[in-house]
Amino acid sequence: MDSATFAVQCLNALQYGLLLFLIASGLTLIFGVMGVINLAHGSFYMIGAYMAYALAPALGGTAGLGFIATLLVGLVLAIVLGYALEWTFFSFLYEREHLQQVLMTYGLILVFEELRSLTLGDDVHGVAVPAWLSGSIPLGGLMSYPVYRLFISGVCVALALAMYAVLSRTRLGMAIRAGSTNREMVASLGIDVKQLFRVMFAAGVALATLAGMLAAPVSSVYPGMGSQVLIICFVVVVIGGLGSVRGAFAAALLVGAVDTFGKVFFPQAAGVLVYVLMAAVLLWRPEGLFKAT
Amino acid sequence: MADVLLRGIGITRRWGGVVAVNGVSIELARGEVHALIGTNGAGKTTLVNVLSGEVAASAGSVELRGDDVTGWPQPRRARSGLGRTYQRNTIFPQFTVLENCRLAAQARYPAPWRWWEDASRCAPCLEAARAAIARTGLNDVADRQAGLLSHGEKRQLEIAVCLATSPQVLLFDEPLAGMGAEETERMLQLLAGLRSNHAILLVEHDMDAVFRIADRITVLVDGSTIASGSPAEVRANADVQNAYLGHA
Amino acid sequence: MSARTAIIAAAALSLALFPLFGGKFGVDFVTKTMVFAILALSLELLVGQVGLICFGQAAFFGIGAYAVVLLTPKASAAPVLWLLPAAVAAAASYALVVGALSLRTRGVYFIMVTLAFSQMAYYVAHDTPLGGGTDGIYLNFVPSAGPIDLAHAVPVYYVTLACLVAVFVFLAVVMRSRFGRALAGIRVNEQRMRAAGFSTYPYKLAAFVLSGAIAGLAGFLFAVKDGFVNPELMAWHISGAVLMMVILGGIGHLHGAVLGAFAFTLLQEFFKSNGVFGDFSKHWALGVGLSIILVVALLPRGLAGRRG
Secondary structure, eight states: OOHHHHHHHHHHHHHHHHHHHHHHHHHHHHHHHHOOOOTTHHHHHHHHHHHHHHHHHHTTTTSTHHHHHHHHHHHHHHHHHHHHHHHHTGGGTTTSOHHHHHHHHHHHHHHHHHHHHHHHOSOOBOOOOOGGGOOEEEETTTEEEEHHHHHHHHHHHHHHHHHHHHHHHSHHHHHHHHHHHOHHHHHHTTOOHHHHHHHHHHHHHHHHHHHHHHHHHHHOBOTTHHHHHHHHHHHHHHHHOTTOHHHHHHHHHHHHHHHHHHHHHOTTTTTHHHHHHHHHHHHHOTTOSSOOO | OOOEEEEEEEEEEEETTEEEEEEEEEEEETTEEEEEEESTTSSHHHHHHHHHTSSOOSEEEEEETTEEOTTOOHHHHHHTTEEEOOSSOOSOTTSBHHHHHHHHHHTTSOOTTOTTSOGGGOHHHHHHHHHHHHHTTOGGGTTSBGGGSOHHHHHHHHHHHHHTTOOSEEEEESTTTTOOHHHHHHHHHHHHHHHTTSEEEEEOSOHHHHHHHOSEEEEEETTEEEEEEOHHHHHHOHHHHHHTGGGO | OOHHHHHHHHHHHHHHHGGGTSHHHHHHHHHHHHHHHHHHHHHHIIIIIIOOOOSOHHHHHHHHHHHHHHHSOSSSOOBHHHHHHHHHHHHHHHHHHHHHHHTTSOHHHHHHHHHHHHHHHHHHHHHSGGGTGGGOEEOSSOOBBTTBOTTSHHHHHHHHHHHHHHHHHHHHHHHTSHHHHHHHHHHHHHHHHHHHTOOHHHHHHHHHHHHHHHHHHHHHHHHHHHSEEOGGGGSHHHHHHHHHHHHHHOTTOHHHHHHHHHHHHHHHHHHHOHHHHGGGGGGHHHHHHHHHHHHHHHOTTTTTOOOO
8 A cells, every 4th residue: 555545544544533533422421421321322413414415505505605504503403402302301311220211212213213204305315515625635646635524624623622622621621520420519519410411412412413414425414324323433432431532532533543444454344343343442441441531 | 376267468459549558467367356447438448348359459468268369359259258248238129038148148059050940949058048047137037028128137138148158257347337226236246156156357437346346456547557456455556546546 | 820820821822822813914923023022032031130231132133044044055955953053053152252242341331332243243244245235135945844844834933932932931940040040139239249159250141142042043933934034134223122122011021021022013013004104104113213212211110010
C-alpha cells in the first residue's frame, strides 16, 4: 500500500471513528449518569439521516446555506425530541431493572422504525453533498480526498473539544461527572437532578441525530442504519468502559481503525473483525479500557 | 504454642492513591476470639475482604492452615475451611431458613452433574444445615421464608449460613449490628460456644461486647495496627486511648 | 396433583389433540409456536433461573438451523440420529465461546456483549459465502428418522411437541437438582455463593452452554419444519422477541416461557392480520412495539407472575 492510499484509509478510519464517538458518547454518558441502557439510541442516528433527506428540499436543497439550515433545524428538532422523550418516557425508566429498560427501549425501536416507515417510507435514499463542500483535496500524485469527509471529521473534533471543555471546565460538567459516580450526592448539592437529566438526554439525542445528518451524504439513508450503528456503538462502549467519555473516544477511534483497515486487508472477514477486537478486550480487560469519567 | 489457623502477614491494600490497609499482620488461633476494632474507615472490612479472598492484596500474604492461599480465589479458600459473614445481610430472602443453610452446605457436596437428583434429598447437606440451624437457635423458624424473619433472626441466619459449610476459621463482620440487648447477649453466648473449636475474627464496634468476649484485640487506625494484645494490654495502651477509646 | 400441574397436563393434552381438528394452517402455526416455546424455555433458564439477561439467543437458534442445512449432503438425507446431536453441538460450541467471554462481564455489559456476539454470527451468515448470503439456503432432504416422515407437517408437529415436553420436563428436573439450586443461589446473591465455596463462573458457563444447546434444538426443528434457512434467523429481532416472550409469560416459571411464546406469537399474528388492520397490517411492528412497552410498563411480572 503506498503512502497516499494509506493516508486515505487513515482519514477514513478517523472520520468513521469520530462519527462513532459522537453517537457513543451520548450512549455512554446516559448510562453512566442516569443508569439507563437505551437500545433506541441508534434510532436517533437513523432519524437524523432521514431528517437530512426530508428537510433538505424544504430548506433550499444542499446548496450554500441550505445545508447549514438543515443541520440547525435538525438539531433543534432533535433537542426538542430528546427533551420530550426524556420527560414522557425515559424518566420512568431510571429506577427500573435493566431487563425492563432493555425491552421498553427495544419496543421504542420498533415504534420509531414504523413511524418512519409510515411518514417517509422504507426506500433507500441519497443525500447530495452540499456544493461548497463537494470538492476534493489532492493527496500525492494520483489520489484525492473528499472535502466533505474532512468537514465531518472537523465538526466531530470541534464537538469533542466542546464536550471536553463543558465536562471539565463548567459547573454543568462538574455536575455530570459527579452524577456518574453518585446520583444522590448530586441532588444533595442542590442541583436540580431532573433538569440535569433532561438536558443531558437531549444533548445525547442531539449528538446522535447530528451524526446521522452529517453521515447521510456519505453513507446513504436506509432503514437498517440505526440498528447497525447501535451495535457497533455497544462494542465501542464495552471496549471503552461504560460511563467514560475518554474511553468512548479512544475506543471509537480504535474501532474505526480496525474496521477500516480490516476491510482493506481482509475483505472476506468484513464486519467481523470489530467483534474479534471486542473479544480480545474482554479477555484482557472485561470492564473496559477506562473507568467512568 | 497456639494452633494458628489463619495468618495474615504484612497485608497492604491500595485503591488508586489511597492505602486502605497498611502492612497489617494478624494471627487467628483455634480456641480464640480475636477482635478487630478501629474507627470507621480504618480498613477493618478491607482487611477481612483480603483475608477471605474477595479482594487481592497489593502486598503481603495469607496463610490458611499452613498453606499459602494468597493467590487462591475466595471459593477455594471457603472450601478449605474459611467462612465469613457480612456487615449487611447476605442471606437469600426468598428461600426458607432451612434452604438457606442447605444451599450453603451444598458447597461441600456439589455433585453438579447429577441433574436428576432432587437437591432437597441431599442428606449430608441437610445434616450440616440442621446442625447450623440448631447451633444458632433458629430451630423454630427453620421453615419460614428468610425475608420474613426479624432483624435479629436474620443476623443469626447470616451466621448459620456461614456455619453450614463447616468452616474452621470464622470471620465475623459486625454480627451485632443493629441488635438490642437481649439479642446481643444471645449472640455473645453463641460466639462463646463456637470458640473452642474455631479460630474467630470479630470485627465490632460494641466495645462492651468486645472486651467481654475477646481473647486478643487488634486496633486499626487509618489502615495501620496501632496496638495488638490482650484486652487489658489494649485498654491500657496510651495510643489506643488517644485515638479511639477516648472518643468512644 | 396440584392445580398448576393439572393445568399444564391439560394444555399438553390439548396440544396433542390439536392436529385432529386444527387444519393445515393451524398445525403449521402451532408447530412454529412450539419451536419458539422451546427457544423461550432455553432463555428462561438463563434469565429466570440464573438472572443472566442474554440478548443473543438468536445466534444459537440460527446456528442450529444452519447446521441442518449445511450438514445435509447434497444428494441424500442425513440420519436424524446424527444430525440432531450435531446441530445441538454446533450451537453449544458457539455458546461455549460466547459464554466464556461474556461471563467475564456483568450487568449491562453482559447484555451488550451477548448482543454483539450474536450480530457477529449474523454477519457471518449474511455476508460470507458460508451462510449463503441474504437469499438463504434450502434444505434438499429432511433428515431421515426411520418410520417418522419429517417431510410432512403432522409428524413434524408431534416430534416438536415431544421435544417441547422433553425439554420442559428436563428443565423442571434440573432446576430442582443441586446444579439448579446453585444457579438459583447465584441469581439471588452470587457473592454469598462464592463466600460459601461455590466457584460460580463454571456454573454460569454450564447454564449458558445448556441454554445454547436447547436453542440449537429449536433451530434444528425450525429448519426441518420450514426446509429453508436465511440469516434473518439470527437477527437480533429474534433475540428481542424471545426475551419478550419470557417476560410476557412471567419470569421464574417454566410454564411462563411457554405461555409467553403463545401469547406473543398470537399478539404478532393479531397485528399482522389483514382482517383487523387492513392495509395498515404492513406496519404490524408498531403494534408489537407499543404492546411491548405497555406490557413491561404495566405488567412487569408478566401474565404468570413470579414465584419467590
